[in-house]
Amino acid sequence: MAVSRRRFLFTTAAASALAALGKSSETLAEAGGTGITWTKGVCRYCGTGCGVYKGVMGGKLVAVKGDKYNHNQGFLCLKGFLLAQVPNHPDRLKKPLVRKNGKLVETSWDEALSLVAKRFKDSVKKHGADSVAFYGSGQGYTEESYAGNKLFRAGFRTNNIEGNPRLCMASAVGGYVTSFGKDEPMGCYEDIDHADVFFLIGSNTAECHPIIFRRIAKRKETGGDVKVIVVDPRRTPTARIADLHLRFKPGTDLAILNAMAHVIVKEGMVDEKFIKESVGFGQGKAADKSWEDYKAFLETYTPEYAEKVSGCPKDDIIAAARIFGAKGKRTLSFWTMGLNQRTRGVWANNLCHNLHLITGKIGMPGSTPFSLTGQPNACGGVRDQGGLSHLLPYGRLSGKPEHRALMEKLWGLEPGTLPDRPGKHAVAMFQALESKDIKCIYIMCTNPGQSLPNVDRYRKAMKSKDTFVVVSDIFPTRTTELADVVLPAAAWGEKEGVYGCSERRYQLDSKVVEPVGEARPDFDILVDLAHRCGFGDLLPWKNPAEAWDEIRRIAKDTPYAFWGITRERLHKDHGVLWPCPTEGHPGTKRRYVRGEDPLVPADWPKRMMFYGKPDKKAVVWFRPQKDPQEVPDKEYPFYFTTGRVIEHWHTGTMTGRCKELAHARRDAEVEIHPDDAKKIGVRAGGMVKVTSRRGSVVFPANVTDTSPRGMVFVNMHDEKRMCNEITVDAYDPGSKQPEFKICAVKLEKA
Numbered sequence: 001m002a003v004s005r006r007r008f009l010f011t012t013a014a015a016s017a018l019a020a021l022g023k024s025s026e027t028l029a030e031a032g033g034t035g036i037t038w039t040k041g042v043c044r045y046c047g048t049g050c051g052v053y054k055g056v057m058g059g060k061l062v063a064v065k066g067d068k069y070n071h072n073q074g075f076l077c078l079k080g081f082l083l084a085q086v087p088n089h090p091d092r093l094k095k096p097l098v099r100k101n102g103k104l105v106e107t108s109w110d111e112a113l114s115l116v117a118k119r120f121k122d123s124v125k126k127h128g129a130d131s132v133a134f135y136g137s138g139q140g141y142t143e144e145s146y147a148g149n150k151l152f153r154a155g156f157r158t159n160n161i162e163g164n165p166r167l168c169m170a171s172a173v174g175g176y177v178t179s180f181g182k183d184e185p186m187g188c189y190e191d192i193d194h195a196d197v198f199f200l201i202g203s204n205t206a207e208c209h210p211i212i213f214r215r216i217a218k219r220k221e222t223g224g225d226v227k228v229i230v231v232d233p234r235r236t237p238t239a240r241i242a243d244l245h246l247r248f249k250p251g252t253d254l255a256i257l258n259a260m261a262h263v264i265v266k267e268g269m270v271d272e273k274f275i276k277e278s279v280g281f282g283q284g285k286a287a288d289k290s291w292e293d294y295k296a297f298l299e300t301y302t303p304e305y306a307e308k309v310s311g312c313p314k315d316d317i318i319a320a321a322r323i324f325g326a327k328g329k330r331t332l333s334f335w336t337m338g339l340n341q342r343t344r345g346v347w348a349n350n351l352c353h354n355l356h357l358i359t360g361k362i363g364m365p366g367s368t369p370f371s372l373t374g375q376p377n378a379c380g381g382v383r384d385q386g387g388l389s390h391l392l393p394y395g396r397l398s399g400k401p402e403h404r405a406l407m408e409k410l411w412g413l414e415p416g417t418l419p420d421r422p423g424k425h426a427v428a429m430f431q432a433l434e435s436k437d438i439k440c441i442y443i444m445c446t447n448p449g450q451s452l453p454n455v456d457r458y459r460k461a462m463k464s465k466d467t468f469v470v471v472s473d474i475f476p477t478r479t480t481e482l483a484d485v486v487l488p489a490a491a492w493g494e495k496e497g498v499y500g501c502s503e504r505r506y507q508l509d510s511k512v513v514e515p516v517g518e519a520r521p522d523f524d525i526l527v528d529l530a531h532r533c534g535f536g537d538l539l540p541w542k543n544p545a546e547a548w549d550e551i552r553r554i555a556k557d558t559p560y561a562f563w564g565i566t567r568e569r570l571h572k573d574h575g576v577l578w579p580c581p582t583e584g585h586p587g588t589k590r591r592y593v594r595g596e597d598p599l600v601p602a603d604w605p606k607r608m609m610f611y612g613k614p615d616k617k618a619v620v621w622f623r624p625q626k627d628p629q630e631v632p633d634k635e636y637p638f639y640f641t642t643g644r645v646i647e648h649w650h651t652g653t654m655t656g657r658c659k660e661l662a663h664a665r666r667d668a669e670v671e672i673h674p675d676d677a678k679k680i681g682v683r684a685g686g687m688v689k690v691t692s693r694r695g696s697v698v699f700p701a702n703v704t705d706t707s708p709r710g711m712v713f714v715n716m717h718d719e720k721r722m723c724n725e726i727t728v729d730a731y732d733p734g735s736k737q738p739e740f741k742i743c744a745v746k747l748e749k750a
């Protein structure tokens with residue numbers, strides 16, 4: 001049955017109207033969906049991982065509605081509702097493109113992939129295995145990322161495997177591993193329904209994770225005396241529901257977190273039994289200190305001292321500590337890029353964990369430290385699957401000989417096949433492209449030509465005629481314009497695969513329509529490329545389901561065990577939380593907890609077991625306040641920060657093509673305090689030139705007191721006015737995550 005344009009618009013409009021009303025979409029079928037076939041899937045955008053149903057009519061994806069049996073209880077934000085427009089957009093890439101005489105021209109798949117195979121193989125032969133690299137994404141399916149990982153590590157034999165989660169989540173990984181021994185949050189979304197206190201730090205949850213925010217707001221409305229603390233220099237929409245909003249100078253929140261711990265300790269809000277049983281104390285590399293040492297470390301961090309450093313009133317810090325630490329109350333912390341995208345991101349994560357560990361508000365319904373994720377599969381597809389240069393699949397490390405040996409056994413490789421040389425993290429990878437140490441790079445499902453910090457520098461490297469850049473994507477982007485080969489990828493709805501969201505929930509996203517033009521799923525493209533390179537035996541699968549069975553086997557007997565999450569179960573269930581070691585296991589809401597986590601022995605004598613640590617204890621780290629890489633000075637007197645807005649997502653390549661979202665907010669603006677606007681003589685809508693040590697961009701002014709005096713904010717979604725021409729590419733020494741959130745700029749009327 002062909003679908004008329006009118007019918008398509010009607011169905012999309014019905015979805016938008018319901019979303020605008022903030023309604024569950026289960027009534028969509030009645031609102032105009034008769035004749036639509038609905039298939040279960042997962043939202044393509046943020047790491048909340050909302051369950052959806054995809055509506056197909058006449059072979060075309062026409063609508064999306066929320067899955068009321070999934071954690072999002074049928075609700076979606078506007079972006080999710082309007083997803084059906086994305087694969088149908090006329091800008092879709094439909095044929096492979098190869099650069100000839102400086103121009104990208106259409107070609108066949110055979111010519112494009114033969115060229116890619118030849119260039120990569122020749123480079124390895126001539127310049128060694130580390131002259132090639134793979135840059136993946138938290139938006140690819142797990143099977144796709146796994147295929148890329150295996151092809152490059154076991155085939156080309158390089159550890160130059162990275163993914164864009166390095167730019168958004170690496171500090172959370174570093175925080176979880178150093179504090180608890182293993183990556184990934186230990187709690188679940190259901191904890192929101194049990195919490196008495198929400199501590200939202202470095203997270204504009206209302207705009208970046210709207211469905212999680214909806215659940216928090218509902219809990220606040222219905223849960224009795226529920227308190228919300230927001231810690232953010234900006235007065236974001238999230239702060240509107242705050243009982244207490246801590247505002248401070250960017251980069252000084254480490255002092256605030258230590259001062260909160262200071263008050264908690266001084267006022268006896270600690271859980272001494274839990275500390276004695278399950279907490280160790282660290283300084284530097286080893287957990288070799290004591291509770292007394294920690295108390296001595298905190299002595300400096302009086303609320304008065306923190307106020308001096310941060311500008312946040314001491315009474316607010318004391319009040320926050322008292323609400324967080326109140327005996328008998330359950331506290332849930334959420335954070336995301338505000339803590340992670342920092343040169344001290346790992347430390348900031350550790351300090352949040354510390355508050356939960358010293359109060360014992362952890363591993364109980366409503367009490368957990370929870371880092372939210374920006375992309376749909378950063379957790380499942382990259383962090384868990386081992387898609388970062390220092391990792392191997394499921395918690396193993398590329399630098400550990402015994403882990404490489406185990407992976408060689410599991411992959412059926414000769415001993416010594418897997419490289420022992422360290423791979424390059426994201427910024428270093430593009431710096432190596434600049435220095436020509438890396439000559440060929442394969443970029444899958446992401447847009448580093450817009451999303452890297454200090455982006456102009458790396459755009460030049462990608463554009464150079466001495467480098468060979470392959471990009472697979474669904475639309476033309478600021479990265480495809482730099483590529484030598486562009487591969488048209490199948491879009492959401494045109495392929496299937498597994499996503500793992502922030503709460504360790506693995507879900508199957510379904511194929512419901514055929515790809516447009518000659519587009520192909522990234523999984524098929526990588527398998528084809530492997531065969532052309534002579535590595536077909538490494539990627540022998542006929543479809544993603546076969547790869548999933550191998551992935552389950554690789555993860556078996558690790559702390560990530562999900563042998564029980566079979567393909568059949570994924571088709572049937574609305575997501576399962578790992579660990580899930582057997583097919584009959586229901587999944588795990590709370591990790592490390594006796595009686596909940598199957599990896600904790602039933603006879604373990606304590607409430608929690610941090611089995612990733614040698615002594616099974618979590619670590620309270622001593623992390624001092626440290627300034628960010630750049631602070632304002634005479635020449636660059638303003639703080640510059642970046643982030644998201646509710647209408648758009650990532651680099652805006654998809655949401656910018658949804659007409660309602662583009663209409664709602666198209667271009668990036670610079671958010672500037674009225675006093676600062678007055679100082680430079682700019683009115684609302686006037687143009688402001690923002691200049692850092694790396695570049696200048698002119699933005700229209702949004703004059704508002706959302707940002708404090710002395711700080712400006714720009715959203716990251718605009719592909720014309722790119723905020724990353726301004727941001728700094730300094731990174732955290734541990735996680736290697738860049739400091740997108742803070743740099744110094746000057747402002748001029750333009």
Ligand code: SF4
Pocket residue numbers: 043044045046047048049050075076077078079080081209210211212
């Ligand atoms: S909250 Fe995130 S996952 Fe849920 S519908 Fe919105 S964009 Fe999609």
